[in-house]
Amino acid sequence: MAGARFSGGAAIEPSPLAVEDRPLARLPAPSRVYVPMLQHQGTPARPCVGVGQRVARGERIGVALDEYSADVHASCSGVVRVIAARECGHPSGRAVTCIGIDCDGGDDFVTLPPLPGWRQLDRFELAARLQAAGIVGLGGAAFPAAAKLATASLDTHTLIVNGAESDPCAGSDAAVMRLRGDDVVAGAVMLGHVLSARRVVIAVNAALMPALSALHRARAANGDATDIEVVELPAHYPQGSERQLVYTVASESLGADELPRDRGVLVFNVATAAAAWRAVAHGEALVSRVVTVAGRGVREPCTLEVPLGTPIADLVAAAGGYAEDARRLVAGGAMAGPSLPHDDIPVAKGTYNVLVLSSAELQLDAVDMPCIRCGECARVCPSRLLPQSIVADIRGGDTATAIERGLDDCIECGLCDTVCPSHIPLLHWLRHGIGEATIAASERALADRSRMAHHARNARLAMLAEERSRRLAERERAALANRGPAAPSAAAMPDVLAAALAKARAGLRSDNDNGPSGS
Amino acid sequence: MRTFETAQAPHRPPARSLRSVMLLVCAALLPGTLVQAVMLGSGVIVQVLLCTTFALLVEAVMLRLRGQPLSRFLFDGSALVTAWLFALCIPPLAPWWIAATGMLAAIGMAKQAFGGLGRNPFNPAMVGYVLVLLCWPLEVSRWGATPGDWVPGVVDSVRAVITGAFPGGWDAVTGATPLTVEHELMARGMTLPEIQADARITGSPHPASWSALAFALGGLALCALRVVDWRTPLSVIGGIVLLATPPWILDGDLNASPLHHLLSGGLVLAAFFIASDPVSGAGTARGRWLFGFGFAALVLVFRAWGPHPDGIAFAILLMNGLAPLIDRYTAPRRFGQGR
Numbered sequence: 001m002a003g004a005r006f007s008g009g010a011a012i013e014p015s016p017l018a019v020e021d022r023p024l025a026r027l028p029a030p031s032r033v034y035v036p037m038l039q040h041q042g043t044p045a046r047p048c049v050g051v052g053q054r055v056a057r058g059e060r061i062g063v064a065l066d067e068y069s070a071d072v073h074a075s076c077s078g079v080v081r082v083i084a085a086r087e088c089g090h091p092s093g094r095a096v097t098c099i100g101i102d103c104d105g106g107d108d109f110v111t112l113p114p115l116p117g118w119r120q121l122d123r124f125e126l127a128a129r130l131q132a133a134g135i136v137g138l139g140g141a142a143f144p145a146a147a148k149l150a151t152a153s154l155d156t157h158t159l160i161v162n163g164a165e166s167d168p169c170a171g172s173d174a175a176v177m178r179l180r181g182d183d184v185v186a187g188a189v190m191l192g193h194v195l196s197a198r199r200v201v202i203a204v205n206a207a208l209m210p211a212l213s214a215l216h217r218a219r220a221a222n223g224d225a226t227d228i229e230v231v232e233l234p235a236h237y238p239q240g241s242e243r244q245l246v247y248t249v250a251s252e253s254l255g256a257d258e259l260p261r262d263r264g265v266l267v268f269n270v271a272t273a274a275a276a277w278r279a280v281a282h283g284e285a286l287v288s289r290v291v292t293v294a295g296r297g298v299r300e301p302c303t304l305e306v307p308l309g310t311p312i313a314d315l316v317a318a319a320g321g322y323a324e325d326a327r328r329l330v331a332g333g334a335m336a337g338p339s340l341p342h343d344d345i346p347v348a349k350g351t352y353n354v355l356v357l358s359s360a361e362l363q364l365d366a367v368d369m370p371c372i373r374c375g376e377c378a379r380v381c382p383s384r385l386l387p388q389s390i391v392a393d394i395r396g397g398d399t400a401t402a403i404e405r406g407l408d409d410c411i412e413c414g415l416c417d418t419v420c421p422s423h424i425p426l427l428h429w430l431r432h433g434i435g436e437a438t439i440a441a442s443e444r445a446l447a448d449r450s451r452m453a454h455h456a457r458n459a460r461l462a463m464l465a466e467e468r469s470r471r472l473a474e475r476e477r478a479a480l481a482n483r484g485p486a487a488p489s490a491a492a493m494p495d496v497l498a499a500a501l502a503k504a505r506a507g508l509r510s511d512n513d514n515g516p517s518g519s
Numbered sequence: 520m521r522t523f524e525t526a527q528a529p530h531r532p533p534a535r536s537l538r539s540v541m542l543l544v545c546a547a548l549l550p551g552t553l554v555q556a557v558m559l560g561s562g563v564i565v566q567v568l569l570c571t572t573f574a575l576l577v578e579a580v581m582l583r584l585r586g587q588p589l590s591r592f593l594f595d596g597s598a599l600v601t602a603w604l605f606a607l608c609i610p611p612l613a614p615w616w617i618a619a620t621g622m623l624a625a626i627g628m629a630k631q632a633f634g635g636l637g638r639n640p641f642n643p644a645m646v647g648y649v650l651v652l653l654c655w656p657l658e659v660s661r662w663g664a665t666p667g668d669w670v671p672g673v674v675d676s677v678r679a680v681i682t683g684a685f686p687g688g689w690d691a692v693t694g695a696t697p698l699t700v701e702h703e704l705m706a707r708g709m710t711l712p713e714i715q716a717d718a719r720i721t722g723s724p725h726p727a728s729w730s731a732l733a734f735a736l737g738g739l740a741l742c743a744l745r746v747v748d749w750r751t752p753l754s755v756i757g758g759i760v761l762l763a764t765p766p767w768i769l770d771g772d773l774n775a776s777p778l779h780h781l782l783s784g785g786l787v788l789a790a791f792f793i794a795s796d797p798v799s800g801a802g803t804a805r806g807r808w809l810f811g812f813g814f815a816a817l818v819l820v821f822r823a824w825g826p827h828p829d830g831i832a833f834a835i836l837l838m839n840g841l842a843p844l845i846d847r848y849t850a851p852r853r854f855g856q857g858r
Contacts, residue, residue, distance in 0.1 A: 255855040370637035414529035428527040
């Protein structure tokens with residue numbers, strides 16, 4: 001076992017799919033795929049093909065517009081039929097531009113030129129290749145790999161390849177490690193070499209025996225991999241979460257506002273490392289991914305390799321179809337994945353798991369009761385928060401206090417929710433609070449900007465006013481000075497007027513040191 | 520295309536419910552209650568049933584008054600736990616109106632008037648007990664049998680509870696607990712060996728000791744099932760041992776042994792079932808250590824210098840009042856804020 005064990009969390013038995021030892025089934029391309037232009041965090045790619053155009057598998061159909069983006073490629077050969085916005089399973093239900101390709105069932109494919117000289121690449125050249133091959137984080141978050149590589153610390157001492165697979169219902173990373181162990185190891189070697197990391201660790205859930213033995217075999221077979229460590233992690237949720245992983249492997253405790261790179265660590269998912277290797281060594285773009293179809297809501301849960309853009313309905317069909325009491329469809333893990341309104345949603349790069357749950361696995365009749373402060377949520381919280389107090393603040397509309405109590409540290413793992421005897425939807429409330437806090441922060445930023453602009457305007461106006469009054473005074477002074485010598489003599493004036501003028505001159509003199517001398 | 524109802528993550532079967540937690544607490548109270556019933560007569564069971572009836576009655580009326588759904592709250596099991604704990608605190612032959620007023624204070628005032636389940640700052644059973652203890656000190660301290668005495672049966676118990684009169688020929692032994700006798704005699708300046716010779720408490724171990732062991736058994740089971748945080752009973756018992764040992768070593772004639780402290784009165788019951796009440800106790804892990812230790816210290820103080828033989832209820836209520844403060848200063852250090 002490696003390093004320190006984080007506090008909180010819960011021992012979770014891995015999914016049966018993660019420990020089975022079956023070959024991978026490859027799902028043939030469906031009659032039409034809808035490839036989303038946004039399958040990653042960041043900026044959507046822009047379509048670069050037109051309706052009616054023929055494309056080969058691996059051909060670029062969407063171009064990354066900035067560095068926080070990734071190219072998108074055709075996942076089958078065929079003809080582009082439609083380019084339109086579609087619902088893609090985003091929790092808010094927002095639509096994403098998708099390219100619909102009618103697959104011709106053929107096997108035309110194109111690759112990028114392989115880069116056998118990858119040892120000579122620097123991180124930016126490697127990042128460019130990863131962006132061109134559309135590589136993003138395949139562990140679910142789908143952060144563009146190129147952006148992660150390009151922003152890595154110059155002193156990256158540790159590279160962690162994440163095979164923690166700690167969600168109780170997912171198993172695609174386990175399948176990648178088991179069946180593509182050599183790609184994972186080669187990817188780890190390559191990324192570690194390009195980043196000049198002193199330590200390269202493949203961290204694997206200790207309960208995944210087939211995956212572990214495959215990685216050990218692959219490491220022994222790869223001549224460059226002698227320095228790679230394969231480290232076993234406890235079968236503990238949320239061990240796969242970045243902060244917990246970095247703590248266990250590298251003994252670094254990241255603060256709420258820190259990323260691994262701030263401590264010289266970089267984390268890639270095992271499937272990402274394998275895909276990066278294939279993109280470099282074979283020039284393959286990311287056009288398919290391994291997905292587990294899990295849960296008792298499907299008849300034959302299985303692990304599939306799926307062309308991106310395949311509707312989830314096709315995956316369920318390949319898994320024997322829906323069981324009678326299928327009640328909920330989830331994209332991702334059971335702990336934090338969003339539930340989907342329907343199954344006509346395409347598989348994207350981040351879709352590592354499709355979960356169909358039966359009513360028996362959910363107990364839908366649970367009612368939420370008041371909190372009795374039993375403290376179970378605090379016991380399991382990996383961020384060592386007091387979820388019940390934070391949620392009480394959020395429910396009372398007091399986001400500021402919730403933040404004071406550590407809302408920013410919440411990693412939305414959902415454990416508190418699963419242990420609550422009062423069945424309070426804690427994760428829902430925490431996410432609500434995080435949303436409120438984000439809105440409040442942006443409103444505060446806006447208010448700060450407005451206030452600064454207001455102060456600046458006041459200062460500017462004051463300056464102008466001062467300037468004007470200074471000039472006015474100067475002009476008056478000049479006028480008086482001009483008039484001074486030509487002032488009418490006192491003798492020619494009535495007495496009263498002469499007295500007033502004398503008084504005024506006296507006043508001017510005392511006001512102004514170098515004022516005009518009246519007489 | 521098949522459509523689904525969407526829902527919030529996590530998508531897992533819910534944890535054991537509040538009601539099952541409450542029922543587990545009751546199950547854990549059963550062995551101790553049965554031992555007490557064997558020792559003191561079936562009045563113990565009669566009181567549990569009587570208090571439960573009153574508790575549900577008061578709960579139902581208060582829920583209706585507060586406009587809360589009866590279906591959701593009446594049978595959540597929390598009233599049952601309160602009633603049961605209260606019943607174990609009062610003598611088995613206490614008249615029925617003790618149970619009635621106790622439950623009115625516990626459920627009506629301490630719990631529902633403060634907002635119901637989860638909102639009570641003070642442990643309801645202890646509020647009820649302190650109220651009847653202060654109002655009717657005599658009725659609440661007539662404990663009846665000592666070992667070897669005749670134990671009243673069901674009919675006699677029910678009759679005594681309804682009429683408020685003890686069974687014939689029993690007034691002579693309206694016994695006191697060993698703690699009461701000790702408290703009384705030590706106040707007169709007697710030493711412990713002299714007190715041990717007192718006719719009223721010879722033939723120990725007293726039934727309280729046996730039921731204490733049975734309650735400890737149930738309580739340990741709750742700790743194993745993680746219904747009760749083990750820190751609370753451990754800190755109470757550890758606190759008693761830690762604080763009562765030095766004076767006992769210094770002068771065993773005037774100061775009771777820690778074991779004696781633990782096995783007398785309702786200390787074990789309180790350590791596992793009352794101090795561990797999450798609603799009115801401390802909520803953080805470190806806070807629970809403090810809460811239990813503070814409770815132990817207060818119990819010893821009340822036993823040594825208080826006007827009542829046992830001060831458990833007062834100690835609990837005082838610590839309940841301190842709990843929010845304890846929580847405030849014992850919040851765990853967050854991940855990433857150093858170790």
